[in-house]
Structures are given as C-alpha cells and as structure tokens.
Amino acid sequence: MVGHKFCEKITDKSDNFRIFVFGEEPRRAYDRVHLSEYFNGKTAEDLSLSHENWYNEKNITLYLGDPVKEIDRDNKTIHSNKGLTLSYDYLVLATGSSAFVPDIPGVDKEGVFVYRTIEDLELIKNYALNAKTGAVLGGGLLGLEAAKALIDLNLEETNVIEFAPRLMPRQIDSTGSLMLQTKLNALGLAIHTNKGTSSIEGTDRIESLKFNDGSELKTDILVISAGIRPRDELAKLCGIEVGTRGGILVNEFMQTSDPSVFAIGECALFNHNIYGLIAPGYEMAEVVAANLCDGNKTFNGFDMSTKLKLIGVDVASFGDPFTSEPDSRSILFEDTHKGIYKRINISNDGKYLLGGILIGEAEAYNMLLQTVNNKIALPPNPEDLILGSRGGNSQTENSGLAGLPDDALICSCEGVSKGQICDSVSLEGCESVDAIKKCTKAGTGCGGCIPMVKDLMLHTMKENGKYVRNVVCEHFQLSRQELYDLIKIHNLKNYEQVLDNVGKGDGCEICKPLVSSLLASIWNDMILKRGNDTAQDSNDRFLANIQKGGTYSVVPRIPGGEIKPDKLVIIGEVAEKYGLYTKITGGQRIDMFGAHLSDLPLIWEELIAAGFESGHAYGKALRTVKSCVGSTWCRFGLHDSVSYAIRIEERYRGLRAPHKLKSAVSGCIRECAEAQSKDFGIIATEKGWNLYVCGNGGSKPQHALLLASDVDSDTCIKYIDRFLMFYIRTADPLTRTAPWLNKMEGGIEYLRNVVVNDSLGMADQWEIEMQNIVDSYQCEWKTAIEDPEIRKRFNHFVNAPTEKDPSIKFDEMRGQKKAANWTTV
Amino acid sequence: MVEITTNWFEACRVEDAVQNGGVCVKCGEEQIALFYFTRRNEWYATQNLCPHRRQMALSRGMIGSVGEDPKIACPFHKKTFSLSTGECLSGDECAIQTYPVKVEDGLVYIGLQN
Numbered sequence: 001m002v003g004h005k006f007c008e009k010i011t012d013k014s015d016n017f018r019i020f021v022f023g024e025e026p027r028r029a030y031d032r033v034h035l036s037e038y039f040n041g042k043t044a045e046d047l048s049l050s051h052e053n054w055y056n057e058k059n060i061t062l063y064l065g066d067p068v069k070e071i072d073r074d075n076k077t078i079h080s081n082k083g084l085t086l087s088y089d090y091l092v093l094a095t096g097s098s099a100f101v102p103d104i105p106g107v108d109k110e111g112v113f114v115y116r117t118i119e120d121l122e123l124i125k126n127y128a129l130n131a132k133t134g135a136v137l138g139g140g141l142l143g144l145e146a147a148k149a150l151i152d153l154n155l156e157e158t159n160v161i162e163f164a165p166r167l168m169p170r171q172i173d174s175t176g177s178l179m180l181q182t183k184l185n186a187l188g189l190a191i192h193t194n195k196g197t198s199s200i201e202g203t204d205r206i207e208s209l210k211f212n213d214g215s216e217l218k219t220d221i222l223v224i225s226a227g228i229r230p231r232d233e234l235a236k237l238c239g240i241e242v243g244t245r246g247g248i249l250v251n252e253f254m255q256t257s258d259p260s261v262f263a264i265g266e267c268a269l270f271n272h273n274i275y276g277l278i279a280p281g282y283e284m285a286e287v288v289a290a291n292l293c294d295g296n297k298t299f300n301g302f303d304m305s306t307k308l309k310l311i312g313v314d315v316a317s318f319g320d321p322f323t324s325e326p327d328s329r330s331i332l333f334e335d336t337h338k339g340i341y342k343r344i345n346i347s348n349d350g351k352y353l354l355g356g357i358l359i360g361e362a363e364a365y366n367m368l369l370q371t372v373n374n375k376i377a378l379p380p381n382p383e384d385l386i387l388g389s390r391g392g393n394s395q396t397e398n399s400g401l402a403g404l405p406d407d408a409l410i411c412s413c414e415g416v417s418k419g420q421i422c423d424s425v426s427l428e429g430c431e432s433v434d435a436i437k438k439c440t441k442a443g444t445g446c447g448g449c450i451p452m453v454k455d456l457m458l459h460t461m462k463e464n465g466k467y468v469r470n471v472v473c474e475h476f477q478l479s480r481q482e483l484y485d486l487i488k489i490h491n492l493k494n495y496e497q498v499l500d501n502v503g504k505g506d507g508c509e510i511c512k513p514l515v516s517s518l519l520a521s522i523w524n525d526m527i528l529k530r531g532n533d534t535a536q537d538s539n540d541r542f543l544a545n546i547q548k549g550g551t552y553s554v555v556p557r558i559p560g561g562e563i564k565p566d567k568l569v570i571i572g573e574v575a576e577k578y579g580l581y582t583k584i585t586g587g588q589r590i591d592m593f594g595a596h597l598s599d600l601p602l603i604w605e606e607l608i609a610a611g612f613e614s615g616h617a618y619g620k621a622l623r624t625v626k627s628c629v630g631s632t633w634c635r636f637g638l639h640d641s642v643s644y645a646i647r648i649e650e651r652y653r654g655l656r657a658p659h660k661l662k663s664a665v666s667g668c669i670r671e672c673a674e675a676q677s678k679d680f681g682i683i684a685t686e687k688g689w690n691l692y693v694c695g696n697g698g699s700k701p702q703h704a705l706l707l708a709s710d711v712d713s714d715t716c717i718k719y720i721d722r723f724l725m726f727y728i729r730t731a732d733p734l735t736r737t738a739p740w741l742n743k744m745e746g747g748i749e750y751l752r753n754v755v756v757n758d759s760l761g762m763a764d765q766w767e768i769e770m771q772n773i774v775d776s777y778q779c780e781w782k783t784a785i786e787d788p789e790i791r792k793r794f795n796h797f798v799n800a801p802t803e804k805d806p807s808i809k810f811d812e813m814r815g816q817k818k819a820a821n822w823t824t825v
Numbered sequence: 826m827v828e829i830t831t832n833w834f835e836a837c838r839v840e841d842a843v844q845n846g847g848v849c850v851k852c853g854e855e856q857i858a859l860f861y862f863t864r865r866n867e868w869y870a871t872q873n874l875c876p877h878r879r880q881m882a883l884s885r886g887m888i889g890s891v892g893e894d895p896k897i898a899c900p901f902h903k904k905t906f907s908l909s910t911g912e913c914l915s916g917d918e919c920a921i922q923t924y925p926v927k928v929e930d931g932l933v934y935i936g937l938q939n
Contacts, residue, residue, distance in 0.1 A: 434915070474891070496845075496864070506864055508889030509898035509905065534846030534887065538900030541885065546900055550881050798837045798848035798859070805849075807856070807881045822878045 002265030002281035003094030004029035004049050009289035011058045017292070019060045020086055022078075024067035025117060028055075033278055036145050038121050039152040041821035047118070071238040073258055090260050092288060093248060095231035097266040097276070102137075102226050106200030112222045115146040124223060128153040131220035135159040135209060137197060138225035139167040141308070146223045147189055148311045159190045159217060161209070163226075166193055171306065171317035172357050175334065179341040179359045183313045186339075192217070230267045230274055243269040252298040254288050262288045275302055279412045286415065303373060303412075307358075307365045313339075314362035319355025319372035320345060328354050331383050335360075342386040344368065351377055353385070366410075366452050367401075374408045401455055410456065411449045416442035421453055425460040433457065472733070473510040475503045480658070480733045484518055493523060495535035513537035514733050517620055520656035521728050524776045526783045527619075527656075528790050539618035542794065543780055544600055548819040549808055552600060553593040554580070555617035556607050557653060560627040560645035560665075561588025570610040578603055581816045587624035587662065589615060594817050596804045601794050604781040613779040616654050620734075622661045625649035626674065630667030630684075638684040641667035644713060648682075651717065654777055655724065658731040658740075662696070676704045679737040680720055685709065689716045693723055693751070694741040702738040705748045708756055718767060722755045725766035833927065833934040836870075842933060847884035847897070849873050850935065857924060857935055858884035860908060862895055868926035869908040870935045875899040876919035883921070 003021065010017060023029070030047040038047065055062040063080065070079040077087045099114035101107060111131070113124050128134065134150040136143050139162030150158045160167075166177030181191045196212035200222065208218045230247040241249045241257040247269025254262045254270075264284035266276055275281060280302035290297040305318035323345045324330060333342040340360035346353055353371045358364065364386060370376070371385070379385070406419030424430040424439040433454050437443050443450045471477050478486070483502070492498045498515050499507055512535040520527055527533075527540055539545050544552035556571070571590050575582045578599050580592035595603055604614075617623060627645035631637030645665040655661065664673040665682045675681025681692045687710040695704025708719055731740040744750060753759040784790045795801040809820040836850040842861040850857045856873035873881050878901055886900045888908070895908040905914040911923040925936035 475889075505892075506862070506888075506890035506895065508891065508896070509887045509903050512887050512889065530844075534843060537887075538885070541900070546882075546885075793843065796849055797851040797856075798841050800851045803851065805856075805881055 001029055001032060001049065001278060002096070002285050003092070005282045006092060006094060006264060006285035006289055007055075007058065007060055009285055010292060011060070013289055013293040013295075015059075019058075020063070020088075021055070021060055022063045022066055022068045022080055024065070025119070026065045027118065028052075028062070028064070030118065032116075035115075035118070035121065036149040036152065038118065039125065039149045044118050068234060071234060071240075071261070073238050073240075073261070076260065088260075090262065090292060093235060093256070093261065093263040093267055094265045094285075095234060095263075095267045097228035097230050097274075099224060100227040100229045101224055102197075104197055104200055106202070106206070107224075109200055109202050110205035111202075111220060112200060112206055112224065115142060115149070115223050115225045121149070124149070124221070125153065127221055128155060131155060133157040133159070133219050134221045134223070135161060135217060135219040136223045136225055137161050138227065139164070139191065139193065140170065140225065140227070141168060141306075141310075142228075143225035144168070144184075144310050146225045147184075150221075150223065151188065151311065155221075157190065158188070159192060159219065160184075161195045161197060161211075161217075162191070162193045163196055164193065167191065168315070168317075171321065172315065172359065173322060173343065175332070176315075176341050176343065176357045176359045179334070179336070179339060180310070180313060180315060182336070183339045183360065184311060187311055187313075189311070228266060228274070228276055230269065232267055235261075235263065235267075243272075247274050252287075252300065253291055254284050254299055264288055270299060271301055273301070275304070277302075277304060277306060280304075282413065283415065303369075305355075305369050305372075307362050314358065314360060316358040316362040316365040317356075318365065318369045319353065321355045321357045323354055331386065333383075333386050344382065344386055346378060346382055350382065353378055353382070356386075358386075366449060370404055370408050370410075374405050376403055401452070401459055410452055411440075411442035411444075414441040414444060416440050418456060421456050422460045425457050426464055431457070431461065431466075472514055473508055475499065475505045475507050475511050476515075478502065480514060480518070481730055483515065484522070484729055487515075487518055488522055492519075493525070494519065494529070494531035496531055507535070513540070513620075516540065517656050517658065520621075521773075524654075524656075524773045526778060526780060528780070528784060528793075530789070533790070533793070537620075542597065542600065543614065543618055543784060544595065545618045547593055548822065549810075550805060551594045551596060551808060551819065553591050553617070554595055554600070554603055554607075555585065555589050555591050555615035556612035557615040557649070558589045558624075559649040559653075560625055560642045562627075562642055562646065567610060567612070570607070570612075574603055574606050577606075579817065581818065585617075585624075588626050589617075589624055591617070594810065594819070596808065597794050597796050598801070598804060601785045601791050605785050608779070608782050608785065614654070614781040616780075619654075620657055620659050622649070622652040622655045622657070622663070624662060625652075626662075626664035626678075628665075628667050628670075628672035630665075634667060636670060637667035638686060639667055639689070641665040641673065641682075641684060644682065644689075645673075647713075648717070648720070651774055652720075652724070654780070655773060657724070657728050659734050659736045661724070661737075677701065678704060680704070680723065682716060688712050691716050691719055694737040694748075696736050696738045698736070700738075702742075705741075707748070707752055718763075719755050721770040722758075722763050722766045723751075725770055726751075726754060726762070831925065831936040831938060834937055836933045836935050839928060839931050839933060846888060847886065849881070849884035852935065852937070856881055856884075858897070859926065859933065859935065860884075860888055860897065861933075862888060862908075865895065867895065868928065868933065869895065869897075870924040870926045871897065871906065871908065871911060872922040874921075875901060875904060876913075876921060877902060877904045 029049045066080045066082045068078045069081050077085055079085050099116045114120055134155040136147045139160050147158055147160050166174045167180055197209055198212050199210045200206055201208045206222050208216050210216050232242045232248045235248045236242050248256055248263040248267050250263050250268045250270050254264050256263050265281040284299055287297045287299045307316035328345045330345050342358050344356035404418050408418045410418050420440050424436050428439050430436045430439050443453050486502050490501055495515050516535045547553055575592045581594050583591050585591045625645040625648045627641045630641030631639055661679045663680050664675040664678045666673040666675045667684050675683050676692050677695045677697050681704050683690045689711055691708045692704035693707045695702055796805045797803050810817040811820050834852055836859055842848055844863040847858050847860045850859050858871050858873040860869040873884050875882050880901050882900050887898045896905045897908055898905045906921050911921040913919050927934050
C-alpha cells in the first residue's frame with residue numbers, strides 16, 4: 001500500500017522518473033486495512049488500490065510475483081528472483097512486514113495460519129469449511145480483525161487468546177478492555193486474556209491449545225496474529241544498517257545508511273519506532289516523493305491515534321491514552337448499561353488535553369484529536385468534551401471547529417489541513433462535500449473526517465456571509481415546508497407541474513421522491529399515475545422493496561399482526577409457487593424475498609384474490625401497527641389491543657409521510673407490543689388509553705413521550721390525526737418523528753399544546769384533511785394490476801417482455817434461497 | 826483513417842419507452858438502459874449495469890440534471906452518472922458506457938459500434 005502510494009505521489013509531482021516496481025505477491029497492491037471484508041463478499045479486485053491499466057497509464061513498469069533477491073550497492077543494480085538485472089539511481093524499499101510467529105511447539109501443524117495476505121485468507125477460508133471452532137492468537141488490532149473474519153466464516157465458536165491482561169494493550173487500558181470484552185462477548189466472541197500458550201496439540205492437524213496455567217482449549221483452526229516483523233532481510237543482506245530487533249534504520253528523510261536507498265512503511269525503523277498504521281506510511285511516501293522532486297520535507301514521527309470499528313464496536317485511542325497521576329489527571333465515564341467507556345487525560349493545570357480512550361461511542365474522536373494535536377485550551381468543564389454539555393446552550397462543537405488553527409490536520413489519510421478545506425470553500429467555491437473531496441482529496445481515504453469537513457464547509461460559508469438555507473436541492477430553492485404549501489395553493493397534481501411552476505432544471509433523485517411524497521400526502525392519488533411514476537423513489541416505483549441482486553420483496557398487510565390460518569396457507573402457497581424466501585418481520589408481518597420484477601403483478605393478483613392488500617413496506621408511509629394479544633386472551637390485558645390496532649392500521653394504511661411511520665398498541669403496562677419505541681404508540685390503562693409519540697428504534701433509539709393519558713378510543717384517534725398532519729406538514733425531508741420533535745422549540749409541551757389544546761387553531765382542518773385521505777384510500781397494487789399500462793412496466797426487458805433478468809443469481813442457505821453476494825457477474 | 830461503422834439496433838417503439846424514465850433493452854447477451862428524457866425531448870442509452878455494486882439496475886433509476894448535464898441515479902445506492910458522457914458524478918472513478926440513440930418512424934434505435 002505504501003509503495004503504491006509512493007508511485008501515486010511521485011508521478012503526480014514529476015514526469016522525470018522512470019519507475020520500476022517489483023512485488024513478491026502475484027497481484028497489484030491492495031487494501032490490507034480492509035482485508036477482512038474479503039470474507040463478507042469483497043473480491044480481490046475490489047480490494048485492489050488501482051485499476052488494471054493504472055501502472056501503464058503512469059508509465060510504470062510492474063513486475064509481479066518477482067521479488068528482488070539482491071541489491072548490489074556498489075554498482076547500483078538489483079537482481080530479481082526471475083533473473084532480471086536493473087540499475088537504479090534511487091531505490092525505495094517498501095517491503096512491509098510479515099506476521100510474527102512465536103516459537104510455540106506444534107506451530108507447524110495443519111490448521112495453523114497467519115493473517116496477512118489474500119493468499120493467507122484463501123487458505124483460511126478453505127480450511128474453515130471443515131472447522132467448527134476457531135481461535136485467534138493475539139488480541140491486538142489485527143487479531144480482532146482476524147476474529148471478525150472467522151465470525152464471517154460462520155464458525156460456531158470463535159476464541160481470542162491474548163497473552164497480556166487486556167485486549168489491544170497498545171491502545172486501550174484495562175477498564176476499556178473489559179468494556180470491549182463485554183461487547184465482543186455479546187457478539188459471540190469468547191475472550192481469554194492473561195493466557196500464555198505453551199503448545200499446539202494434535203496428531204497431524206491442530207486439535208487443541210494448551211496454556212501455561214494448565215488449561216486447554218479445543219479448536220479446529222488457529223490464526224496467529226501476534227504482531228509484525230519488518231521485512232528487512234534484503235537490506236541486511238546488502239549491508240544496510242538495521243535495528244537490533246529488526247527494521248531498516250532511516251533518518252528524517254527516510255534515507256537508509258546508503259543515501260540513495262530509502263525505506264518507507266512498516267519495514268522502516270525511525271527513532272526506535274516501527275509505524276504499523278497506514279497514515280504514517282503514506283506520510284513517509286510523501287516525504288520521499290517530495291525530496292526526490294527537490295522538495296524539502298521531513299518525517300517527524302507520527303501520531304498513532306486511531307479510530308476504528310471493531311466487529312461493530314467503536315474503539316478509539318488518541319494522544320497519550322495511558323498517562324496518569326502524578327503526570328496528569330483523568331476524567332472517566334463508564335456506562336455498563338450502554339457499553340460505553342470514555343477516558344480523557346488532561347494536564348495537571350487543567351488547561352490541555354493529553355490523550356484518551358473511547359469505547360462504544362467515538363463520535364467525539366475527531367474533535368478530541370484536534371484538541372490534543374493543536375494544544376487547544378480546554379473549556380472550564382472539560383468533562384463536557386465526552387459527556388456533552390448538560391444544561392444551557394451548547395456551542396462546543398462549532399466553537400471548537402472555529403478555534404482550530406489553520407494548519408490543523410483534518411484528513412490525516414491525505415494530509416489535508418483546515419486551512420486548505422476552508423480555502424477550497426472561500427476561494428475555489430466548493431459548496432458541497434463532493435466538491436471539496438474532488439478539490440482537496442480530503443475525506444477520500446477512510447472517510448472518518450467527512451462530518452468535520454461538512455461542518456467546516458457550513459461554518460466557512462456562514463462566515464463568508466452566505467446564507468445557508470435549508471433548501472431541497474438545486475432544482476427547488478425552497479424548504480420542504482414551503483413546497484408543501486405551494487403545491488396546495490397552486491393545486492399542483494404531478495411532479496412535472498410542480499417543477500414547471502416552482503422549480504427549475506430537470507429534477508434529480510433528491511427532489512423527485514420528496515415532491516412525490518408531498519403529492520401523495522396532499523392528494524392521495526395512486527402514486528404510479530402517469531407523470532408521477534418515474535418521479536417515485538426506487539421502491540415506490542415498483543411498489544416493492546428492491547433487494548440485493550435486483551429482485552424484490554413482497555409484504556402484504558396483516559393488520560395488527562392478526563391472520564387467519566387459511567391466509568397463512570395462501571402466503572405459503574404463493575411463496576412456494578414463485579420460489580420466495582420467507583421471513584417474519586419485526587412488525588408482525590411476513591416478508592417474501594427474491595421475486596422477479598415480472599412476477600410481482602402475478603404474485604399480487606393471487607394475494608389480492610385471497611383478500612390481501614399492499615403492506616406499503618416500500619413506502620415512506622405507515623408500515624405496521626403491532627399489537628399484543630390483549631384482553632381477549634391475556635389474563636393481564638385491560639382492553640382489546642388487537643381490535644384497536646386493526647382499527648388504527650386500517651385508518652392510516654398507505655398514508656405517505658416525510659419518513660416511514662410505525663405504531664403499536666399494548667393491552668397493559670407490561671407493554672409487550674413495545675409501543676414506546678414507535679412513532680405513535682398506545683398503551684391501555686384502567687381508564688382508557690395512554691398515547692405516546694415520537695419514539696423510534698433504528699441507529700439512534702429514542703423512547704416515545706407521553707402526549708395524552710386516559711383518553712377514550714375516539715379522542716385518541718383524533719389526537720393521532722392532528723399529530724400526524726402536523727408532522728407531515730412541518731418535518732424536514734426524511735426526518736422521523738423523534739428527530740422532528742428534538743428540533744421543535746418547546747419540545748413535547750409545545751407539541752401537546754398544538755395537538756391537545758389546539759393552540760394553532762388547526763385541529764379541525766387537520767382532522768378534515770386526514771378524513772379525506774382515509775376516504776380516498778385505495779390498494780395501490782389492486783389499481784396497478786388492473787391497469788395494463790402500469791402493468792407493462794413490470795417487465796425487465798422492454799423488447800423481450802417474457803424474459804427475466806438472466807443476471808439474477810441466488811445461493812442457498814438453510815434450505816431457502818438467498819441473494820448472491822454483491823459484485824458477482 | 827479508421828472507419829467506424831455504427832450498427833443501429835432496433836430497441837422498441839417510442840410508445841413502449843417510459844416517459845422521463847428508463848427501460849431495459851435486451852441486445853444479444855447485453856443489457857442496455859434506454860432513457861426517454863421527454864422533458865428535454867432527448868434520448869440516451871447507457872449500459873444497464875451500475876459499476877458500483879455491479880447491479881443490473883440503471884434502467885430502473887431516476888433521471889434528472891445537474892446544472893445542464895443530464896444524469897441517471899442508480900436505484901440501489903443513488904450513485905449518479907452523466908447521461909451524456911457516462912462519467913460518475915458521485916466522486917467515484919468508474920464511468921459507464923454510453924451509446925448514441927436515434928428515432929425514425931416511431932422506432933427507437935441504439936447505435937452499437939462494430
């Protein structure tokens with residue numbers, strides 16, 4: 001990777017060099033950082049850092065599978081394994097590292113692997129086919145990556161064995177490690193720390209591991225990831241100086257003891273350090289490239305701060321994560337409920353941030369790292385940095401950004417500073433993250449800095465006096481709320497009319513679905529009516545959810561989750577007939593996956609004939625009203641929650657909104673229907689119903705808040721009518737009810753005033769509007785299959801209507817089909 | 826001089842195409858996405874395969890414009906491509922193949938190079 005980066009950098013800077021690259025591996029440089037993705041469907045080509053012709057285009061000669069065997073420094077020539085001899089003016093060693101394999105008896109047994117190259121991964125993948133349990137030796141960064149790979153290979157049990165008393169001993173402390181272990185355990189990973197491995201047992205192949213404490217662990221496969229060893233043998237052979245514990249000695253120009261030979265990346269030893277991360281490697285490449293092109297750059301060590309997602313858990317470590325009293329003071333936050341641990345170390349005078357650790361939630365990482373690197377003075381309550389400000393208005397995020405010096409490094413992958421990003425906005429006129437990416441390359445590496453880039457952009461635009469309006473896109477200089485009113489006032493009925501009257505240009509994938517949703521909310525016309533059909537979002541366009549591979553899934557409505565046995569039989573028969581994968585959804589319905597586009601009308605014909613209707617699973621619309629069984633059967637139930645859920649689902653079915661809507665009804669306070677996690681949820685009380693609003697699951701779960709208590713069934717529905725119309729009218733695009741409420745000034749009290757006390761005087765109008773929508777409901781699928789013009793659109797080929805897409809492929813799993821992985825052609 | 830001959834493949838009738846949207850044309854073993862930009866009275870054709878996740882899907886995407894340039898957004902992840910040049914407009918480097926289109930006597934033809 002570092003060698004490749006060097007080629008990129010030097011060819012960008014100059015055409016004066018003739019470059020030859022020798023590689024030991026059979027393929028072009030690839031992304032080792034994301035190696036484990038090879039196991040969840042990425043191919044070697046996906047991981048490649050360049051396309052096939054890149055070297056040609058850059059006039060670089062590439063020799064693959066041909067390592068250099070010898071360097072003749074006196075004659076400035078190299079000899080390759082295949083017998084090539086070439087002379088050089090400058091030689092750059094980017095030989096990287098190999099896996100360190102500790103000297104444990106039995107390490108040569110079958111089933112023991114290292115984790116380093118794509119070839120290693122292929123060997124592991126093949127061997128794992130016959131393995132049930134697996135173990136990884138080494139609980140560092142790479143070891144946990146390897147463990148993720150084993151999980152992805154569907155091993156029944158995966159163990160991680162670490163010699164040190166904690167995981168990731170170089171990055172996190174023992175409390176952090178315990179938190180991480182709890183999280184990883186929950187994901188099915190067994191962690192054993194403080195375990196020295198004494199031998200690998202088994203006749204020919206590995207069967208178990210024996211430890212110093214006398215214990216034993218059965219395992220079918222072992223992946224060793226116990227550290228790296230710099231590949232310095234070539235340098236050593238030709239008399240270039242290497243460190244006593246390995247690594248090619250370099251100065252600040254990355255020069256070795258021979259001034260015309262350089263070393264970069266994991267093979268280089270600078271100031272007693274091997275830098276095993278990608279960002280410093282890229283920096284070394286930059287230093288050599290710049291200096292060969294008459295620049296003057298030096299390598300001054302590198303910050304080893306890192307943030308990564310390990311098997312879905314955020315882990316970050318920055319600055320000096322371990323410093324403690326008496327050298328500094330620490331602020332710790334530990335939440336075993338949510339699995340979050342945060343530690344920041346501050347100077348004794350409380351002025352500066354020195355470093356820290358974040359586990360479970362690492363959103364603050366970028367800002368904290370900047371605070372360390374730029375020696376920014378801490379606020380009076382430094383705990384706000386990890387807890388967020390409690391009380392009062394918080395401006396920390398933005399004032400923090402504004403306080404950064406211009407040379408603060410924002411994108412460490414590409415080495416882009418705050419000043420460069422701000423300049424691209426002020427001087428080059430970049431006003432989108434994409435434009436900044438193109439202009440500065442910031443955010444094109446790991447992407448972790450993109451939120452900061454966006455904030456910097458908005459901040460700079462504001463500073464330049466540019467009014468940042470919350471407009472839809474380039475075609476509508478209006479907010480969603482303004483558009484809603486204009487469509488109503490001008491009586492606009494389809495997308496083209498809206499664009500002609502209040503927009504400009506030809507529309508795009510942002511405004512089309514948004515306007516379509518507004519039209520549906522306001523007029524409730526069939527969404528595939530001519531003129532609106534192609535303005536619908538991907539799923540609405542075909543009234544089904546597009547899935548991996550290009551097939552669709554089908555969800556009939558099952559109101560309240562109640563279904564008669566004969567209808568269950570129909571679903572089973574339809575799924576069997578059309579070869580569909582079936583799964584129960586989280587919303588008490590049945591989802592059928594893998595339908596060809598052209599089968600959709602046929603499937604729906606049969607479902608509708610049997611009394612089913614569209615479930616609108618494809619729309620930003622009301623999805624499902626979940627219910628518990630309620631007082632009809634349950635000995636605790638206070639009211640008939642199922643009947644009420646059916647009434648509500650049938651009232652609001654198909655209602656289009658800024659985002660999807662979910663609801664639930666529970667028959668008592670035991671809350672089996674989980675109503676408090678829904679956009680609107682209802683719980684039975686002794687005296688009536690309690691109505692909760694604005695909850696959601698998803699990536700940021702939020703509990704719903706009590707809007708009204710002990711109301712009767714009709715009043716409750718009236719309140720829901722008003723609540724929903726208020727939401728539909730005023731929410732930003734793709735904003736669910738929870739964030740909508742979070743942004744509302746006055747919060748739930750204000751909302752209650754509007755809905756219950758009718759403080760805006762809109763209640764009557766909203767109830768009438770809602771009743772109109774309810775009265776004009778139609779099953780979209782029924783309309784679709786009865787209209788030959790709409791039906792025609794469900795063929796894959798316009799010129800071969802009876803043929804299905806031949807590129808669709810399925811695999812099998814547990815006796816059902818599944819979509820073939822991405823990128824198979 | 827190299828002579829490039831264009832072979833015009835008959836794709837469909839004008840009324841079979843979707844207004845302001847796309848259809849997929851089977852052209853031997855290949856799949857070509859054909860777009861009828863009714864609003865601008867323009868026709869475009871590109872490969873149907875979205876290079877991002879290699880899905881046969883572009884014909885089912887939404888068309889639109891960025892500035893004056895007509896574009897298509899893939900229905901899967903909304904990667905956008907210029908309909909005139911095939912260039913990816915979402916920051917990635919993969920471009921898509923484009924084909925010339927002509928309409929004669931109510932029939933739509935896609936130009937394939939031999």
